[in-house]
Amino acid sequence: MTNASGGTGDIQAVQRVGQLLGLFTVYRPRLSVAEAAALVGLNRSTVSRYFGSLVLAGVLERSHDDPTVYEPGPLLLQLGAVAQGQRRVLDLAPRHMRRLSRETGLTVVLSLLGTAGPVVTLVSEIGTIPILVTVRVGTTLEMDSAQGQLFLHFSRDRESFTKYWESLEPDERRAVEEKVAATAKTGMARASAPMGMSILAAPVFDDHDIAATIAVVGMPSDEKEVAAALRRAAFRITAEMGGTDMWRSQIPGGAEDADGEAASQEAS
CATH class of the missing domain: 1.10.10.10 (Winged helix-like DNA-binding domain superfamily/Winged helix DNA-binding domain)
Structure with missing residues (x-):
């Protein structure tokens, strides 16, 4: 042997x-x-x-x-929760991502949390703007990325990020904490992308925690409209994941999103 x-x-x-x-x-x-x-x-x-x-x-x-x-132990519980949540979100998200890409003309990315940071898991590139940013599936993003900021802010499993916080120098930590705190104001996070473009990301919840993030990548032609479309897409996936109550409690104005979507469904 x-x-x-x-x-x-x-x-x-x-x-x-x-x-x-x-x-x-x-x-x-x-x-x-x-x-x-x-x-x-x-x-x-x-x-x-x-x-x-x-x-x-x-x-x-x-x-x-x-x-x-x-x-x-915590790792086994994490893996079980991740496996169950991933199956659902990967099944539910694609049609919402395609719709969002058509509405905004931008690349849309869904990321799940990996051991070293958010991992790009799904990409929709139906966008129609002249410069379309391609994001490779499997890319691991930094924890101070827009997607990472959302996991740091919304995740209930604080212990998973202990090593990350401890690895930062004091100045770096303060800078990241400021970014994370800013997500509390809108429930979304922003980061810079190459060529002067930006990334805007929103959380997707299941019934107990943040399950994924969905982001638009590129320079928005009308930032408010893009943000509103992203928020709608994130909420719709969340609702299908059974996370409406989490959305209401975690996202500023989340109750209005839920009520508005319900009213829209009734009208249709």
Whole structure:
């Protein structure tokens, strides 16, 4: 058995981790080392080593009530929530993005939060302006980007950004904090783009947190109209994600958006 990267030892370790994590279910959300060892047929010392490593990685955590018992950790919960939310938003967003791109003539980008920053996940380039900005799917954006500012401001998972804040020099941190604070005024964020263009981004919520961001990229011909169109698109995706209450509580004037959309649907 080899320990080289990609060898059978690594494969077996991954398989065992998957096997152990598969023991946690809705009906069995907590496990002791002894219980896990009995279920998978491994000795307790082996399971204990795996559980210890998974705790260090944030995949599992010890129960606050009983330190001999393990339960899903913050990373596992984050991945589960992300996977569920991504499936929905990636299914729901495209038609709204195409509509927004046609209305504004601009490139429209949907970003999801990755481990190093927002990741461009969907792009609509139906826009018709003479200079159309292309954004590559898979691009990781900086946390001080317009999209990053929204995650920093709206996300309820503050601990996920602790390392980012700690990595900044005092002057850098103050500058980013000012940008993030500015999003509270309108619920949207702005950043500069190449060639003197700008990016305007708005949050998309599900029923408990910010799920994604949607942004228009380019120089708006009529900034107020573009901002209004972006806001409408973000709210419509949010509503389909079940995040209307979150929108009402987090976005200035959000109640009016929700009421206005409901009235529009009734009229149609």
